[in-house]
Amino acid sequence: xxxxxNQWTTRRWSVAEAVDGCVRHGLEAIGLWRQDxxxxxxxxxxxxxxxxxxxxxxxxxxxxxxxxxxxxxEGRRAFAEALDDNRxxxxxxxxxxxxxxxxxxxxxxxxxxxxxxxxxxxxxxxEGPAGPSPFSRDLAGARxxxxxxxxxxxxxxxxxxxxxxxxxxxxxxxxDRAVISTxxxxxxLSLPFPPQQVGVVVDTFHVWWxxxxxxxxxxxxxxxxxxxxxxxxxPLPADVLLGxxxxxxxxxxxxxxxxxxxxxxxxxxxxxEIFNADVWAADPDEVLAxxxxxxxxxxxPA
Amino acid sequence: xxxxxNQWTTRRWSVAEAVDGCVRHGLEAIGLWRQDxxxxxxxxxxxxxxxxxxxxxxxxxxxxxxxxxxxxxEGRRAFAEALDDNRxxxxxxxxxxxxxxxxxxxxxxxxxxxxxxxxxxxxxxxEGPAGPSPFSRDLAGARxxxxxxxxxxxxxxxxxxxxxxxxxxxxxxxxDRAVISTxxxxxxLSLPFPPQQVGVVVDTFHVWWxxxxxxxxxxxxxxxxxxxxxxxxxPLPADVLLGxxxxxxxxxxxxxxxxxxxxxxxxxxxxxEIFNADVWAADPDEVLAxxxxxxxxxxxPA
Numbered sequence: 001x002x003x004x005x006n007q008w009t010t011r012r013w014s015v016a017e018a019v020d021g022c023v024r025h026g027l028e029a030i031g032l033w034r035q036d037x038x039x040x041x042x043x044x045x046x047x048x049x050x051x052x053x054x055x056x057x058x059x060x061x062x063x064x065x066x067x068x069x070x071x072x073x074e075g076r077r078a079f080a081e082a083l084d085d086n087r088x089x090x091x092x093x094x095x096x097x098x099x100x101x102x103x104x105x106x107x108x109x110x111x112x113x114x115x116x117x118x119x120x121x122x123x124x125x126x127e128g129p130a131g132p133s134p135f136s137r138d139l140a141g142a143r144x145x146x147x148x149x150x151x152x153x154x155x156x157x158x159x160x161x162x163x164x165x166x167x168x169x170x171x172x173x174x175x176d177r178a179v180i181s182t183x184x185x186x187x188x189l190s191l192p193f194p195p196q197q198v199g200v201v202v203d204t205f206h207v208w209w210x211x212x213x214x215x216x217x218x219x220x221x222x223x224x225x226x227x228x229x230x231x232x233x234x235p236l237p238a239d240v241l242l243g244x245x246x247x248x249x250x251x252x253x254x255x256x257x258x259x260x261x262x263x264x265x266x267x268x269x270x271x272x273e274i275f276n277a278d279v280w281a282a283d284p285d286e287v288l289a290x291x292x293x294x295x296x297x298x299x300x301p302a
Numbered sequence: 303x304x305x306x307x308n309q310w311t312t313r314r315w316s317v318a319e320a321v322d323g324c325v326r327h328g329l330e331a332i333g334l335w336r337q338d339x340x341x342x343x344x345x346x347x348x349x350x351x352x353x354x355x356x357x358x359x360x361x362x363x364x365x366x367x368x369x370x371x372x373x374x375x376e377g378r379r380a381f382a383e384a385l386d387d388n389r390x391x392x393x394x395x396x397x398x399x400x401x402x403x404x405x406x407x408x409x410x411x412x413x414x415x416x417x418x419x420x421x422x423x424x425x426x427x428x429e430g431p432a433g434p435s436p437f438s439r440d441l442a443g444a445r446x447x448x449x450x451x452x453x454x455x456x457x458x459x460x461x462x463x464x465x466x467x468x469x470x471x472x473x474x475x476x477x478d479r480a481v482i483s484t485x486x487x488x489x490x491l492s493l494p495f496p497p498q499q500v501g502v503v504v505d506t507f508h509v510w511w512x513x514x515x516x517x518x519x520x521x522x523x524x525x526x527x528x529x530x531x532x533x534x535x536x537p538l539p540a541d542v543l544l545g546x547x548x549x550x551x552x553x554x555x556x557x558x559x560x561x562x563x564x565x566x567x568x569x570x571x572x573x574x575e576i577f578n579a580d581v582w583a584a585d586p587d588e589v590l591a592x593x594x595x596x597x598x599x600x601x602x603p604a
Binding site for chain 1: 474
């Protein structure tokens with residue numbers, strides 16, 4: 001296993017700057033985000049990472065397949081658009097030679113991060129005017145949309161040599177970001193497809209609390225497509241998305257998790273992906289130095 | 303099943319006022335909190351609820367057994383104190399004839415709600431000075447402390463006719479409030495004891511996201527000691543403890559959960575427990591009227 005910088009950890013760096021930073025600090029891999037790659041230019045990014053001799057440990061992100069759960073034409077259009085966007089993401093991952101395309105599958109249809117609920121929020125279901133509502137409480141249905149989307153996308157990805165990596169997100173993101181909340185559930189959804197088409201992400205922030213974590217990591221075996229590390233801060237900041245901290249700054253005991261991921265057979269890169277206002281405000285070179293020290297001191301088994 | 307007011311939903315009411323409110327609105331049961339009972343006086347509370355003909359659907363709360371995970375003498379003392387306090391809670395629940403004593407088992411040892419982490423927070427484990435640290439990342443150990451505590455308390459409760467009700471809390475509370483995060487995990491911990499000594503709480507806010515929810519409710523059967531309802535708001539407020547909303551104001555689809563709890567054989571009260579700044583600011587009589595309407599319109603199966 002070797003350390004990889006997910007570029008959002010040093011968010012103020014462009015792709016070109018992050019690539020330079022990785023080289024400067026002796027890292028062999030980088031995790032990229034689609035919008036930053038687009039800003040740098042896809043072809044230019046490919047050139048940069050190849051020239052630097054870096055692996056692309058992941059591309060973030062595909063997914064958001066659940067909007068198809070909105071009723072009628074609106075739902076059908078949203079699902080088709082999501083599939084189109086995911087196919088573009090697969091194409092980009094193929095160009096980049098990324099080890100996987102991380103899939104954040106989406107929350108309840110029509111529930112948006114940080115935004116208040118739609119017209120139903122102040123009233124009981126059924127009390128409002130007839131017609132489509134702007135969000136849906138149908139969690140089971142949303143999960144079915146994910147399975148349907150995967151059935152469309154997995155073969156497309158497979159043909160292009162791209163592995164989809166289903167990421168279970170912490171249950172606090174279930175309303176708005178991911179109706180997949182546990183590693184076991186992600187594995188269940190991956191089983192209809194070959195392991196090289198659909199794998200799973202183990203991200204410590206999202207799964208550290210799970211009483212079934214170690215049993216599910218062992219069960220995952222060669223389905224583990226990505227191992228991402230960052231800490232879970234306490235208390236969480238007001239914007240819970242930014243509760244991801246530098247390893248050692250929060251409550252997670254990393255070593256047993258890393259050991260379990262190794263024992264499951266994972267030999268890929270270990271990506272550090274931190275969303276955190278203080279980390280983003282710090283000098284990126286210092287962030288990389290700290291990241292390397294903490295990786296050795298806290299994440300790797302003694 | 304019949305509706306019960308957990309008194310924290312109308313937090314500005316004293317026990318006496320909440321008892322009056324229940325009678326005025328035709329409710330048959332009330333859920334009480336230890337500190338409010340203490341303020342009213344235990345004997346006086348017993349008198350009030352009996353005179354009003356109310357059932358006590360639950361007493362909140364016992365638990366916080368994990369402090370025993372701190373090293374050495376500090377841990378031993380904390381564990382002994384927690385057991386003493388829990389025995390007092392059992393005695394109070396027996397006096398009140400409460401249907402159960404809700405157990406919030408505690409988070410990682412030394413991690414306190416709303417407070418920053420102790421000396422280890424800014425440093426990697428092992429980097430700091432030798433000696434006991436003020437918090438522990440040993441999640442597995444914390445869960446063992448819970449099992450040990452239950453082994454002490456379950457017979458004590460059983461002898462007094464009190465049922466302990468293990469409450470899985472939403473995983474976002476794992477650091478500071480409960481290392482039990484899923485219904486399945488709570489059930490596993492309850493199995494060594496007779497169902498009348500140790501049951502589980504199904505609280506919609508905490509478990510709605512769980513992909514195993516319906517299978518675990520069915521598995522729970524007569525272990526279900528309490529069914530509590532409130533909604534999961536989106537977005538969550540800055541203090542996530544106050545993200546509990548009136549049924550219909552959030553993202554939870556209650557009816558399938560209520561139906562599953564009924565089909566598992568639960569015939570007890572349905573407690574509404576809302577921690578929410580707006581609900582607390584509102585006229586408690588209006589809160590009860592809304593609660594009754596939403597219970598009929600959103601919680602009970604059609």
